[in-house]
Amino acid sequence: MYCAIIGDIVKSRNIEDRSNVQYQLEGILKDINMKYKDSIVSNFTITIGDEFQGLLDEPKSLLDIIDYIKINLYPVKVRFGIGLGEMSTEIKLFAIGSDGPAYHVARKAIEDIKKSDIKYEQPDRDTIVYTTIKENHEFNYLDIVNSLLSACCFIESKWSEKQRDIIKQVTKEDKTHRELAEQYGVTQPSISRRLNKSGYYTYKNAKEDAIKYIVNYWERIHE
Structure with a gap:
């Protein structure tokens, strides 16, 4: 069982300096491959156009990886499709050429976000998690996860530039309230x-709950 991540830059064709953004993205992915190497089995790499992908062998760092990309690539926006499932191809150092059910459902997640953007004329979510596992009961952990992530996307969309800067310094630079004051x-x-x-x-609480549900789901299907 693996956790496949596909990232896609939103409206990349409208970006004036696409080559510089791609250069930034390459640096961010390189940092991620080092920072989260204990969870990554196929390194994150740019695949086609402005898409990139990577493969994890467990999901505990999943949302941290996504946040790292979003924060460091901002104001460029990225959508993420997450797939929990098996792989068909050999696990390689880099994710180029990797294929399997995990990536198939991750791709479906990306496409569903795109459809949602068209339907509502603005993004109501930027991350969806799907699985290849078919369950027979009504309760689905990932439905809750996706609702929490959708709420996070809405909250984030309302942040001012100053609020966003303060939040970045609190979460990623570990600055105290005293230092910020x-x-x-x-x-x-x-x-x-x-x-x-x-x-x-x-x-913050919604993100923490979302990863708890993902990890709980992951552990339950591995029992």
């Missing part, structure tokens, strides 16, 4: 209020 020339409670107003804590 000194940086922006405000009080610590002011930083807390800005984070509250952005919906960051709701976003």
